Amino acid sequence: xxxxxxxxxxxxxxxxxxxYVIVAWLIAQVSDLALENFGSPDWxxxxxxxxxxxxxxxxxxxxxxxxxxxxxxxxxKDVDRDQSSSHKTGRRxxxxxxxxxxxxxxxxxxxxxxxxxxxx
Numbered sequence: 001x002x003x004x005x006x007x008x009x010x011x012x013x014x015x016x017x018x019x020y021v022i023v024a025w026l027i028a029q030v031s032d033l034a035l036e037n038f039g040s041p042d043w044x045x046x047x048x049x050x051x052x053x054x055x056x057x058x059x060x061x062x063x064x065x066x067x068x069x070x071x072x073x074x075x076x077k078d079v080d081r082d083q084s085s086s087h088k089t090g091r092r093x094x095x096x097x098x099x100x101x102x103x104x105x106x107x108x109x110x111x112x113x114x115x116x117x118x119x120x
Contacts, residue, residue, distance in 0.1 A: 008064075016055070016063035022100040024052040029107055118119040 008014050031048050066075060 010095055011019060011064055011067070012090050013063045015090055015097065017060055019093055019097050020056055020059045021098065022097065022104055024056070026100065026104055026107065027052060029104075029111065033111070 028045075028049055032045055035045050
């Protein structure tokens, strides 16, 4: 079990999953707000949510199979572990996740404040 977690961390699968979930949540929130204002039918938001849910396993598989290197995206088995840049990529993903989390919390705060009734 420990070996699997170590390999998941090395390949940045956990970070990619967290980033995907945050981005998917942001897309869902923005889509809900925008589509609600345009009077779109309910099936549109349901389709967007279904596509986001179906994309998660794909993102996990791609994170497992490929590595982002300075030379571009390469298959993980083609990258020499001694020359691997997964640590740098992991740091970039940490910054991305932190920024997205701040954006998500700000959006959630603004959204919750916009729905509270005004007091007179």
